[in-house]
Amino acid sequence: MSIENSYLGLDFTISSSILIILIFSLLYIFRKKIFTFYYKDKSLGDFNNKLKAYLESTYPKIKFDYSIFQDAQKEPNPDTRRYLIIDNLVQQFINAKLDENISKKPIPKDKLWDSYVYDSKPDGNKLPKDWSRRKLLVLERDGNICQRCGTHAKPENAHLFNIKSLSDGGYFYLENLVILCNDCYKITTKKNIKYLDIKDALESL
Ligand SMILES: [Zn+2]
Missing domain, CATH: 1.10.8 (Helicase, Ruva Protein; domain 3)
Incomplete structure (x- = not known):
């Protein structure tokens, strides 16, 4: 083998093959850094x-x-x-938008209690004293599903919401109450919409 046709003493074909393999291996190993925009x-x-x-x-x-x-x-x-x-x-x-024409199945009468009708009438800004009992029944009727967005709401993160507001003549009858998740409650009552669970969830995907 003449010295002109060799590189580091190896045959040109072998040494160039090694070089090509080396280049491709490096490109493969560092592909994410080299082709940042593609990745x-x-x-x-x-x-x-x-x-x-x-x-x-x-x-x-x-x-x-x-x-x-x-x-x-x-x-x-x-x-x-x-x-x-x-x-x-x-x-x-x-x-x-929350569909305000949502019609809600009434709860069977045998599940209601003596003071139900009386306490369904609004009394100033006070919530009825049987609020948590109403919440349980509405959660059960709505299958723990937020009626605005459809997400599953755990009872501790679920809120009762008056479809027809008290100022518009809405009552606390169960037919006028729906379950909303945390986010939808904040949005419909216009509170703290800067801090929504959906935002954190999407950012963490
Ligand atoms: Zn919701």
Whole structure:
């Protein structure tokens, strides 16, 4: 073997093959660092699918519009894109309307008690003294499901809500009460909507 045709004493074909294998191995090992944008884009696609699946299974009563996935493509920074997408979906959740014409099955009369009718009439801003009893019956009737978004609400995170407000002549009859989850209660009563569980959940996906 002549010295002109060798590199480090090896045949040119062998040494160039080793070099090529080495380059491809390094590209493979550091692929995520080298092709950052490709992997961020791919993970954004996965993220969008995860978001959609989560929203549809957790809040089946809310019809989300996912056109933000397309619109956000214009934004070159993947982190900003994620932010725009989450913000848009949370806003849609906040803006969704509670169907005030929801008709609620009455609770069988044998489950009611003597002072039920009397205590169903509003007395100033006071809640009826049998509020927790009413809550249990409504939870059971609504299957622990928030009637605005459809999420499962644990009893400790569930709230009773008057469909027709007291100021509009609503009473505390069980037909006028529905179960709402924490988030929907905050939204319908316009309290603390900066701190919503849905936001934390979407950010942690
Ligand atoms: Zn809800």
